[in-house]
Amino acid sequence: MAVSIMLDAGHGGRDPGAVYKGRQEKDDTLRMVLAIGEILENRGIDVQYTRTTDIYETPYQKAMEANEAGVDYFVSIHRNSYPIDNAVSGVESLVYDLSGIKYEMAEDINDQLETIGFRNLGVKARPNLVVLKRTKMPAVLVELGFINSDTDNQLFDENFDAIALAIAEGILDTLMQNPVVDMDSVPDVMPELTPEVEPEEEEAPPRYHIQVGAFRNMENAERLKEELLADEFPAFVNRIGPYYKVLVGQFTSVDNAASTEQALRRAGYQTVVISGD
Template sequence: MPISIMLDAGHGGFDPGAVYNGRQEKDDALNLVLLLGEILQQRGFDVEYTRTTDIYESPFEKAMEANAAGVDYFISIHRNSFPTPNTAEGVESLVFNKSGIKYELAENINARLENIGFENLGVKERPNLVVLKRTRMPSVLVEVGFINSDSDNMLFDKNFEAIAAAIADGISDTLGSSTSMQSMTYEIQVGAFRNELYANRLLQELLRQDYPARIEDSDGYYRVRIGMFHNLDDATQMEQQLRRSGYQTLVLSAE
């Protein structure tokens, strides 16, 4: 089954979101979401939208829509705003909390947008935002630059296609390309040693912490690995847990 993503263009209808010199956040968000959706579809993702036209739905309705559709991920696109124009700029992504694959998604999307030229303001926790709190799947809200920053708007307009592609890249970086997911398996490599002793030492250390590790030897290397995982989410969560415990990891995929 392809990975399904619901894209949400922030605001809409009577709610313009942030406004600056006649420019409305709801329009920027919708235009970007429609192009992002096309790109993700081309990459094999199953894309759904909260809205494809200028209509209003409450954040709660949007979250319920995603839950009812049973999508795997929810990505909401917004533009930021600061009380004083032209004093703040950059992209930031919001998540319910900084854990799991949503956090990784947010980091990867920010990093890709930083490559376009935006300042990277990082990932922020917003546990009270309804679309982050009430959605049952990993959800990220991306603030694609400040709508009341002339320089961010210039970046946004000049690089519109590149920005949509960058967000898609951040998603692909994290989730892989959807079409290749079906028969893929994932393993996590925690170490590769020529000396079996070192591999065994790492193996024992991992087993003591209840990691289901094993050693595979081939080509003169003893590789300490964990897995098979049949979906990337599970592999990624395990990888993050290992990294938090201080291990260097590498996710390997195979068909």
């Protein structure tokens, strides 16, 4: 079964959340959650939602939904607010305590959002928040800028797709660094994929590949491979245990691998450089 995550759009229905100049937090969060979810689904993640329409549920109900669904992770999207308009700006993420994979994910999300132009206000512990306290899985609450900051709202509106991708990449970065299958177990690539050949009498140097996806379903892996090939990236699929790994290239230099990884990221793919040895 694929890694599963429940995405929560903060507030909803009769609870608008923070409001500024007619702008309502519940609307921003729902749009963003649906965009993030689409990206994650396209990368093989099993995504569930606390809401996909403008309805109200208590934070406790949302936590119980996640627990009953048995998802692996819970990520809640909110917009922040401050008593004085345009006095504060930036993104911050909240977790139950500053430890474990939830803390890693919060940091990865913040780091990605910082590349969009948001000020990174860091990760903070909030043990009394219901969706962080009552969920049984690692949970992160992202405060996606201040809704009463014109600076943050401009960033939100002008970079909406990039923000959704950044949050998804932050989540995927954490998952790649905490894989279900040990990355060291990735075998050699298929020989017909033009590897960099070393003389037989010399010891071959370490090989590096770029992982772009990991799927339980072979069809999803093949679909991503064909998409990468269409973009002229030398992609292939390797079966590793229960997973179909979509990999790009075979490099003897980690610098060359990193250069190709950057090109993949610019093209909108979520990636991680792995060793094939």
